[in-house]
Amino acid sequence: MGLVQWLKGQLLCHLVICYGFFVSGLLINLLQICTLPLWPINKQLARRINCKLGYSLTSQSVALLEWWSGTEVTLYTDPENYRLYGKENAIVVLNHNFEIDFLCGWTFCDRFGVLGASKCLAKKELSYLPVIGWMWYFLEMVFIKRKWEEDKRNFVQSLQNLRDYPENFWFLLHCEGTRFTEEKHRVSMEVAEKKSLPKLKHHLLPRTKGFWVAVQNLRGTVAAVYCCTLNFRNNETPTLLGVLNGEKYHPDLYVRRIPLESIPEDEAECSAWLHKLYQEKDKFQEDYSQTGCFPGPKVTPPCRPWALINWLGWTCLLLYPLCLLLVQLVNSGSILSILATVAFCSAVSVGVRWMIGQTEIKRSSSYGVPLNNK
Numbered sequence: 001m002g003l004v005q006w007l008k009g010q011l012l013c014h015l016v017i018c019y020g021f022f023v024s025g026l027l028i029n030l031l032q033i034c035t036l037p038l039w040p041i042n043k044q045l046a047r048r049i050n051c052k053l054g055y056s057l058t059s060q061s062v063a064l065l066e067w068w069s070g071t072e073v074t075l076y077t078d079p080e081n082y083r084l085y086g087k088e089n090a091i092v093v094l095n096h097n098f099e100i101d102f103l104c105g106w107t108f109c110d111r112f113g114v115l116g117a118s119k120c121l122a123k124k125e126l127s128y129l130p131v132i133g134w135m136w137y138f139l140e141m142v143f144i145k146r147k148w149e150e151d152k153r154n155f156v157q158s159l160q161n162l163r164d165y166p167e168n169f170w171f172l173l174h175c176e177g178t179r180f181t182e183e184k185h186r187v188s189m190e191v192a193e194k195k196s197l198p199k200l201k202h203h204l205l206p207r208t209k210g211f212w213v214a215v216q217n218l219r220g221t222v223a224a225v226y227c228c229t230l231n232f233r234n235n236e237t238p239t240l241l242g243v244l245n246g247e248k249y250h251p252d253l254y255v256r257r258i259p260l261e262s263i264p265e266d267e268a269e270c271s272a273w274l275h276k277l278y279q280e281k282d283k284f285q286e287d288y289s290q291t292g293c294f295p296g297p298k299v300t301p302p303c304r305p306w307a308l309i310n311w312l313g314w315t316c317l318l319l320y321p322l323c324l325l326l327v328q329l330v331n332s333g334s335i336l337s338i339l340a341t342v343a344f345c346s347a348v349s350v351g352v353r354w355m356i357g358q359t360e361i362k363r364s365s366s367y368g369v370p371l372n373n374k
């Protein structure tokens, strides 16, 4: 192992990264709060500013993936469609098997210039995450409790609000509704059997209501559905902690662009259409497991420097006062102040470690198991 790789595994480096992310995040949250008076006066300007602020925080984790861990993403897609990515609004349908699938998604968002504005249909619990969850509130993310009767009003309203969004965005939908585990897979295949639907090997049975409602409410706003299938070469099982330790991964993403007009309007037909889409996605995953590649030409979308520049900027800005403080502390010789600083750094580290824990599949919710359908 080289010196650089060894350094990437050291706690001190992780502390510096966590400190930068957390403190810059709090400052960004504060700036977002400062935009509140602007919303009634100039809503579109307030939204644009929040996109930039969101970018400044989210892109730090993209920089971590691309520049720190050196992860290289590969896209399989039709070159005709490639030209449209980032230039139109889209609903992204993605499998939910990996702990860093959201991070790979963000990397693609960054490469196509839609990172600040991109959104997701996310479980309510994520809105309480410090820094990231608070940021999402200002970016108009759509949060749900995954209980349709309670969610429907807010869900439809949140989608309607996006109709005049001033920047191009991708709206991510994990139709499986939860991360893949063997137990959840077994239960959802029981549901598939009851519904006389073909069994899926690599996916849970998709929940169709959210997709149908999103498509219906975003007609005229969104041009297409991007059917995205993600996998990792060499059976890698990537983790966010691995990324922090500088481990390099090899994600492959297969994207098919489906014009929104071709998706049925009727709920039952739309549900059947989505089930068929997941059967196709399952076939792509099966082929990938046999051959190690997806169909279609391969392309690596160019990496942009902004995530790195932003990350280095924040790190320098925040490390300088931290170093000054540490020197003053050592000079002062005050045990109490030193202990307080150590406690603060430990709290930041534990806080970010806890957030990383939220991405771990072993801590996945019990949604979808035990069987709670009618």
Ligand SMILES: CC/C=C\C/C=C\C/C=C\C/C=C\C/C=C\C/C=C\CCC(=O)SCCNC(=O)CCNC(=O)[C@H](O)C(C)(C)COP(=O)(O)OP(=O)(O)OC[C@H]1O[C@@H](n2cnc3c(N)ncnc32)[C@H](O)[C@@H]1OP(=O)(O)O
Binding pocket: 085, 092, 094, 102, 104, 105, 106, 108, 109, 118, 119, 120, 121, 122, 123, 126, 144, 146, 147, 148, 149, 170, 171, 172, 173, 174, 175, 176, 177, 178, 187, 188, 191, 205, 206, 207, 208, 209, 210, 211, 226, 228, 255, 368, 369, 370, 371, 372, 373, 374
């Ligand atoms: C060029 C490159 C392109 C792209 C790059 C890729 C991506 C980048 C894009 C954007 C990135 C932006 C941001 C991402 C950042 C961070 C966030 C990351 C992740 C957070 C994700 C989450 O939080 S996932 C959890 C929340 N989301 C969802 O749940 C969405 C999916 N669910 C739905 O849509 C549901 O429909 C619902 C929740 C809206 C409502 O669910 P409900 O169950 O009430 O209704 P349904 O009708 O849908 O389902 C009921 C039927 O389901 C059957 N069923 C199936 N399986 C089960 C089971 N296991 N248990 C019980 N029931 C089951 C059931 O039988 C019902 O059938 P009926 O026929 O009886 O109705």
Ligand SMILES: CCCCCCCCCCCCCCCC(=O)OC[C@@H](O)COP(=O)(O)O
Binding pocket: 017, 018, 021, 060, 061, 064, 099, 102, 123, 126, 132, 174, 177, 178, 179, 352, 355, 356, 358, 359, 363, 364, 365, 366, 367
């Ligand atoms: C430089 C940055 C270094 C530090 C980075 C810390 C970043 C922490 C980011 C936390 C973002 C969390 C997003 C998690 C998305 C996710 O994976 O949610 C799971 C849900 O879909 C389904 O939940 P479940 O039902 O529990 O499977």
